Amino acid sequence: MDANFEAKLARNENIEPKDWMPDIYRKHLIRQVSQHAHSEIIGMLPEGNWITRAPSLRAKMVLIAKVQDEGGHGLYLYTAAESLNISREELLEQLHTGKAKYSSIFNYPTLTWADIGAIGWLVDGAAIMNQVMLQRTSYGPYARAMVRICKEESFHQRQGYEITCKLAAGTKEQKEMAQDALNRFWWPTLMMFGPPDAASSNSENAIKWKIKRESNDQLRQRFVNQTVPQAELIGLTIPDKNLEWNEAKKGYDFSDPDWKEFNNVIHGNGPCNRERLGARVKAHENGRWVREAAIAYAEKRKQKAAAYQ
Numbered sequence: 001m002d003a004n005f006e007a008k009l010a011r012n013e014n015i016e017p018k019d020w021m022p023d024i025y026r027k028h029l030i031r032q033v034s035q036h037a038h039s040e041i042i043g044m045l046p047e048g049n050w051i052t053r054a055p056s057l058r059a060k061m062v063l064i065a066k067v068q069d070e071g072g073h074g075l076y077l078y079t080a081a082e083s084l085n086i087s088r089e090e091l092l093e094q095l096h097t098g099k100a101k102y103s104s105i106f107n108y109p110t111l112t113w114a115d116i117g118a119i120g121w122l123v124d125g126a127a128i129m130n131q132v133m134l135q136r137t138s139y140g141p142y143a144r145a146m147v148r149i150c151k152e153e154s155f156h157q158r159q160g161y162e163i164t165c166k167l168a169a170g171t172k173e174q175k176e177m178a179q180d181a182l183n184r185f186w187w188p189t190l191m192m193f194g195p196p197d198a199a200s201s202n203s204e205n206a207i208k209w210k211i212k213r214e215s216n217d218q219l220r221q222r223f224v225n226q227t228v229p230q231a232e233l234i235g236l237t238i239p240d241k242n243l244e245w246n247e248a249k250k251g252y253d254f255s256d257p258d259w260k261e262f263n264n265v266i267h268g269n270g271p272c273n274r275e276r277l278g279a280r281v282k283a284h285e286n287g288r289w290v291r292e293a294a295i296a297y298a299e300k301r302k303q304k305a306a307a308y309q
């Protein structure tokens with residue numbers, strides 16, 4: 001292990017692409033950053049499904065902007081991953097062949113407009129909880145990408161909470177829709193933080209190398225503490241009979257999600273895994289001519305420039 005690498009970590013300085021780093025640190029980051037990038041672009045799919053069905057022009061414009069932001073997050077993160085010496089093509093190949101994981105949450109269907117509210121409120125809310133700490137992650141390009149992403153995610157969280165608030169204050173049927181979306185998305189959202197600390201195989205190294213600053217369980221607890229009052233404020237009920245304020249720990253006690261279901265989903269057997277991957281591969285194929293045309297255009301300009309020299 002290089003003393004300079006250890007010293008930089010100890011001083012809380014970022015490791016930059018040109019710095020020496022252990023291969024195992026580089027591989028760990030490629031895994032996490034690319035999984036994160038894949039989550040951003042796969043995450044466009046369940047919400048993208050609702051753009052044509054948004055209930056107003058305003059709602060449609062906001063949703064388009066949000067889905068577009070997620071595409072941008074994917075680009076920042078793929079670029080950060082590429083700085084670790086792996087090509088975009090290789091990363092996408094890993095996604096398209098099912099070798100690389102992406103967030104479990106996007107393998108659940110979006111059945112009603114209330115789901116778009118639940119995704120923004122809960123899913124983006126959970127994503128921010130995790131990403132705020134990643135602004136201080138040890139790898140420079142990843143940390144800097146997270147600063148911008150976090151700003152945009154905050155807007156996404158508010159967009160989702162606004163939809164849910166409106167439905168919760170609406171007719172009986174609208175409130176029921178909001179409650180149903182909360183019931184379906186609550187448990188998969190808790191799973192987003194990853195397995196319990198005791199079962200988290202990557203956490204030890206991640207904490208040691210300051211890639212992760214907090215553990216899966218710590219972040220999950222903070223998310224529950226923050227979200228329960230938001231649900232109460234608008235008259236919705238978190239679907240957990242064991243949810244109870246624990247004064248001693250100054251946080252809520254809550255039930256475990258179904259970890260068997262989680263394992264199924266991350267191994268490709270969730271309700272929408274095949275559909276999501278199929279849609280992604282199709283989009284990639286449909287975009288092939290654009291990539292080829294862009295490369296051909298750049299090549300032509302290079303040749304033209306050379307001819308004038």
Ligand code: 3HC
Pocket residue numbers: 031032035036037039040043070101102103104105123124127130191192193194195199200201202203206216266
């Ligand atoms: N979905 C899919 N796979 C998951 C997962 C999840 N929610 N949680 C854990 N896993 C996988 C891990 O990738 C690991 O598999 P691997 O060893 O084959 O790669 C295995 O389960 C064991 O989990 P660990 O706790 O050991 O893994 P990590 O230490 O990497 O922790 C993590 C998992 C907390 C998700 C961490 O990787 C992380 O912080 N990643 C960056 C944030 C991220 O990827 N967020 C995606 C959320 S969606 C999003 O941001 C889009 C937004 O627009 C909503």
